[in-house]
Amino acid sequence: MKSIECLFERDGLPRFGLPAGLAAIYGGDFGLARPELYANFVSSVDGVVALPGADESGRVVSGNSEPDQFVMGLLRACADAVLIGAGTFRRTHGDLWLPEAVYPAAADLFANLRTQLGLRPHPLLVVVSPSAHIDPAQPALRDCLVITTPHGEARLRGTLPGGARVAVLDSQHLGGRSLLDLLHAQGLQVVLTEGGPSLVGQFLEENLIDELFLTTSPRLFGRQEGDERKSLVEGVDLGGRLLTLSSVRRHESHLFLRYSRK
Numbered sequence: 386m387k388s389i390e391c392l393f394e395r396d397g398l399p400r401f402g403l404p405a406g407l408a409a410i411y412g413g414d415f416g417l418a419r420p421e422l423y424a425n426f427v428s429s430v431d432g433v434v435a436l437p438g439a440d441e442s443g444r445v446v447s448g449n450s451e452p453d454q455f456v457m458g459l460l461r462a463c464a465d466a467v468l469i470g471a472g473t474f475r476r477t478h479g480d481l482w483l484p485e486a487v488y489p490a491a492a493d494l495f496a497n498l499r500t501q502l503g504l505r506p507h508p509l510l511v512v513v514s515p516s517a518h519i520d521p522a523q524p525a526l527r528d529c530l531v532i533t534t535p536h537g538e539a540r541l542r543g544t545l546p547g548g549a550r551v552a553v554l555d556s557q558h559l560g561g562r563s564l565l566d567l568l569h570a571q572g573l574q575v576v577l578t579e580g581g582p583s584l585v586g587q588f589l590e591e592n593l594i595d596e597l598f599l600t601t602s603p604r605l606f607g608r609q610e611g612d613e614r615k616s617l618v619e620g621v622d623l624g625g626r627l628l629t630l631s632s633v634r635r636h637e638s639h640l641f642l643r644y645s646r647k
């Protein structure tokens with residue numbers, strides 16, 4: 386794959402000193418703060434991130450873009466945990482939410498980076514599901530934390546594989562702060578959320594997302610009333626919240642934007 390081109394980068398961003406093979410594809414060095422909560426989405430030019438139907442929306446929206454998959458892999462490779470809502474989990478079948486699962490060609494480089502950063506071999510998958518309406522047979526649950534309610538915990542009891550743990554919060558509506566505190570208490574400081582729009586909306590409403598990585602895919606989907614297509618944020622009014630642009634990268638007609646909280 387041709388290298389991603391860096392068009393703009395703000396001074397003073399953290400730098401890990403990426404393994405050379407990763408820096409060559411990414412078009413430069415990369416780093417994150419610790420602790421940090423960061424989100425990654427791919428959106429069409431007209432702002433659609435989620436489509437109804439059986440397929441996982443991100444792949445459809447990105448058009449199976451290889452550089453987008455690389456960036457997803459890199460962002461996962463830097464995380465203690467990958468956090469998703471049950472809506473996103475229910476739409477993916479067989480996904481392991483690992484860096485190498487989305488971009489296998491860089492599996493060794495991602496592993497080297499995790500060793501360099503002193504991280505556990507794989508990021509922990511965390512699924513937020515108050516209802517616990519999730520398929521316990523999904524392979525990703527073999528190394529996973531499910532955050533649910535007492536009712537959800539009762540529903541899941543005895544169904545999950547050995548490597549899955551359950552944390553219980555006593556509320557149907559789980560606030561972003563309580564979720565983040567729970568993760569920090571478990572030593573999960575650098576957390577990537579891959580959505581979806583409802584979960585990320587909750588974190589944005591509480592102004593808890595430090596950085597947003599947004600791929601703009603050169604596609605238009607359009608929207609019609611009641612068609613269940615979603616934009617990046619669902620269910621909250623953010624009132625024109627301002628972000629700061631940290632970097633812009635390009636691969637052919639895909640743009641890779643990095644924003645930080647103002």
Ligand SMILES: NC(=O)c1ccc[n+]([C@@H]2O[C@H](COP(=O)([O-])OP(=O)(O)OC[C@H]3O[C@@H](n4cnc5c(N)ncnc54)[C@H](OP(=O)(O)O)[C@@H]3O)[C@@H](O)[C@H]2O)c1
Nearest residue numbers: 426427435442470471472473514515516559580581583584
């Ligand atoms: N383009 C992209 O980059 C991208 C990225 C991610 C997802 N997506 C797409 O987005 C769609 C899914 O998004 P979504 O908004 O429908 O679902 P979501 O945010 O993934 O998950 C919503 C579910 O998570 C739980 N949840 C989320 N926030 C909660 C809160 N504050 N309190 C309590 N529970 C909470 C609830 O689970 P229960 O149902 O268990 O109550 C809720 O039904 C899919 O189509 C997916 O493919 C696209």
